[in-house]
Amino acid sequence: MNHIWQATGVLTRGGRGLLDLLSALRQGLPSVCPLCTEDSRGGLLCQYCLAYLRRDTVLACTRCGLDISGLMQCPDCLAVPFVLEQTVCAFDYVFPGDLLIHGLKISHRVELVPALAHLLYSCWQLAAPTMLGEPCWVAVPARRASLRRRGFSPPAELCRYLGRYTSVPDWSLAVGWHAEPVPMQKQLSRHERFRAMRQAWRCDRDLAGRTVVLVDDVMTTGATLNSLAQVCLQAGAVQVFGLVLARTPYPNRLGAGLFSR
Numbered sequence: 001m002n003h004i005w006q007a008t009g010v011l012t013r014g015g016r017g018l019l020d021l022l023s024a025l026r027q028g029l030p031s032v033c034p035l036c037t038e039d040s041r042g043g044l045l046c047q048y049c050l051a052y053l054r055r056d057t058v059l060a061c062t063r064c065g066l067d068i069s070g071l072m073q074c075p076d077c078l079a080v081p082f083v084l085e086q087t088v089c090a091f092d093y094v095f096p097g098d099l100l101i102h103g104l105k106i107s108h109r110v111e112l113v114p115a116l117a118h119l120l121y122s123c124w125q126l127a128a129p130t131m132l133g134e135p136c137w138v139a140v141p142a143r144r145a146s147l148r149r150r151g152f153s154p155p156a157e158l159c160r161y162l163g164r165y166t167s168v169p170d171w172s173l174a175v176g177w178h179a180e181p182v183p184m185q186k187q188l189s190r191h192e193r194f195r196a197m198r199q200a201w202r203c204d205r206d207l208a209g210r211t212v213v214l215v216d217d218v219m220t221t222g223a224t225l226n227s228l229a230q231v232c233l234q235a236g237a238v239q240v241f242g243l244v245l246a247r248t249p250y251p252n253r254l255g256a257g258l259f260s261r
């Protein structure tokens with residue numbers, strides 16, 4: 001399907017039109033669940049996979065969404081003070097949800113986007129967060145190298161479909177990279193790394209009075225999401241939430257760089 005991508009790595013208008021057309025054609029028609037291949041409607045996840053995947057938010061840290069059942073304190077929020085109001089995560093980055101992430105990010109199966117955006121939206125509805133301002137979806141920007149490699153930005157496409165499923169506008173173009181952040185050097189202190197990451201962002205829009213919902217595919221420590229949230233708050237947002245497909249569980253990422261996603 002490479003012909004539908006632009007050289008810049010962003011889905012062309014024709015590519016997006018094709019994705020939207022296929023999605024519309026599948027609406028209401030018998031199809032298969034992308035995870036278990038049982039019968040499903042519209043190519044969305046079947047009710048069993050939806051129920052199995054959606055994690056128990058009671059066991060999660062309300063700020064960063066990490067499953068902390070059995071832990072006294074959330075290790076991520078101890079390491080980095082979170083400014084996010086709440087992070088809603090659809091599932092842990094383990095089997096079988098990891099198959100969906102691999103399909104999207106490694107096999108470039110862009111046709112999974114409508115089903116995954118639908119899953120995200122159902123998790124958001126279940127969490128029912130209290131919003132103080134007019135909400136807007138904002139995708140976590142992708143690095144240029146990732147866009148070139150993948151051909152599309154998974155968070156941007158998820159946001160686009162979230163915008164279609166709701167009346168909430170997609171303001172993903174409001175934020176982006178001011179400059180690609182330099183690779184983190186080991187000798188930098190935690191605060192220097194954090195500052196370097198924050199200075200890499202730009203926000204082109206006045207977010208005064210807005211509740212921003214940052215959308216991403218995978219969250220490891222949440223440092224990227226958190227630094228982006230700070231920039232949104234500086235641009236006037238009254239609250240920033242996170243909405244993420246897969247959250248890397250704590251024991252699996254010991255040793256992961258603090259400022260990796």
Ligand SMILES: [Zn+2]
Nearest residue numbers: 033036046049
């Ligand atoms: Zn299924």
Ligand SMILES: [Zn+2]
Nearest residue numbers: 061064074077
């Ligand atoms: Zn936390």
